[in-house]
Amino acid sequence: MTAQTSTADTPEDLRQSRVGKRPIALPKGVTLAVANGKVDVKGPKGQLSRDLTPNVSVKVDGANVSIMPTVGGRDGARFQGLARAIINGMVLGAATGYTRTLQLVGTGYRAEVKGKVLNLALGFSHPVNFPIPEGIKVEIPGDSKGTLIILTGADKEVMGQTAAKIRGFRPPEPYGGKGVRYQGEKVKEKAGKAAKGGK
Numbered sequence: 001m002t003a004q005t006s007t008a009d010t011p012e013d014l015r016q017s018r019v020g021k022r023p024i025a026l027p028k029g030v031t032l033a034v035a036n037g038k039v040d041v042k043g044p045k046g047q048l049s050r051d052l053t054p055n056v057s058v059k060v061d062g063a064n065v066s067i068m069p070t071v072g073g074r075d076g077a078r079f080q081g082l083a084r085a086i087i088n089g090m091v092l093g094a095a096t097g098y099t100r101t102l103q104l105v106g107t108g109y110r111a112e113v114k115g116k117v118l119n120l121a122l123g124f125s126h127p128v129n130f131p132i133p134e135g136i137k138v139e140i141p142g143d144s145k146g147t148l149i150i151l152t153g154a155d156k157e158v159m160g161q162t163a164a165k166i167r168g169f170r171p172p173e174p175y176g177g178k179g180v181r182y183q184g185e186k187v188k189e190k191a192g193k194a195a196k197g198g199k
Contacts, residue, residue, distance in 0.1 A: 014069060014072050015069070015073060015074060015076055015077040016068075016069065016076075016077055016080060017069075017077040017078070017081035019081055019084060019085075020067060020069075020077065020080035020081035020082075020083070021067075021068075021080065022084070023064040023065060024064070024066075024084065024087060024088050024091055025063060025064060025065075026060075026063045026064070026065060026091060027043070027091070027095040027096075029044050030042065030043040030044075030091055030094050031043075032060055032065055032087070032090075032091065033060070034052060034058045034060070037051060037052050038050065038051055039051075039086075039087060039090065041087075041090040041091055041094045042094060043091070043093075043094025043095045044094070044095065045093065045094055045096060045097035045153075045154040046093070046094055046097070046135060046153070046155070047094065047154075048090045048093060048094055048154055048155055050086065050090065052083070053082050053083035053086060054079060055069060055070050055071045055075065055076060056068065056069055056079050056080055056083045057070050058083070058087070065087065065091075067083050067084050067087065068080065089156050093153070093154040093155055093156055094154050097152050097153060097154050098152065098153060098154070098155075098159045099150065099151065099152050100150075100151045100159055100160070100162075100163040100182070101148060101149065101150050101151070101182070101183035102148070102149040102151070102167060102180055102181070102182060102183065103147060103148055103180070103181050103182070103185075104120075104146070104147045104179075105147075105172070105177055105178055105179060105180075105181060106122070106123055106170075106178035106179065107123075108121060108123065109121060109123060109147065109178070109180075110145070110147065111140050111146050111148075111149050112140060112146060113132075113138050113139075113140055116131060116132050117129050117130065117131055117132065118131075118132055118138050118149070118166070120166070120169060120180075122170040123170070123178070124170075128169050130169070132162075133161075133162055135153050135154060135155055135158060136151055136152070136153040136158060136162050137153060138150070138151055139152070148183070149166065151163055166180060167180045167181065167182065172185070172187040174187075174188065174189055174190040175190055177189050
């Protein structure tokens with residue numbers, strides 16, 4: 001099976017990206033097709049579709065995907081590298097998915113999933129209700145007592161946006177570190193006035 005976006009002649013001053021010229025291997029159960037200026041990837045973890053990066057051609061040969069620039073010079077290599085990064089991310093997402101974990105730090109801070117809504121208690125006078133985006137799965141481990149939020153999904157970009165939005169409801173405070181943080185995130189805490197006065 002071969003899918004190609006352009007039949008343009010190879011530019012004379014063709015330059016290839018060192019990373020972009022590497023073929024992408026399609027894992028078992030993952031398929032990729034290019035048509036009408038879009039890249040469609042299907043796999044065990046979901047289906048993704050994106051507009052194809054301009055100035056590149058994509059060739060699917062069995063379980064390998066090759067990307068070539070259709071314009072010469074540095075721009076061609078840049079488009080090739082960008083296209084490979086995007087398509088490779090789609091393939092990995094459809095094959096194994098992505099995971100992001102958020103941690104709630106603060107007295108009484110809790111998270112709970114009700115249907116397609118993530119309910120957050122973040123120290124405000126009212127709860128924060130966040131509609132879970134399509135394609136994102138939210139899990140609250142029972143042993144975390146509602147302080148861990150595990151996000152999983154095939155689309156890395158949507159995953160990042162979702163995690164950032166949840167964190168944005170209450171970013172970690174510089175005094176005490178209360179708030180929502182990425183698991184493993186180091187929060188630089190400032191000394192309070194009382195601490196400074198005691199020096």
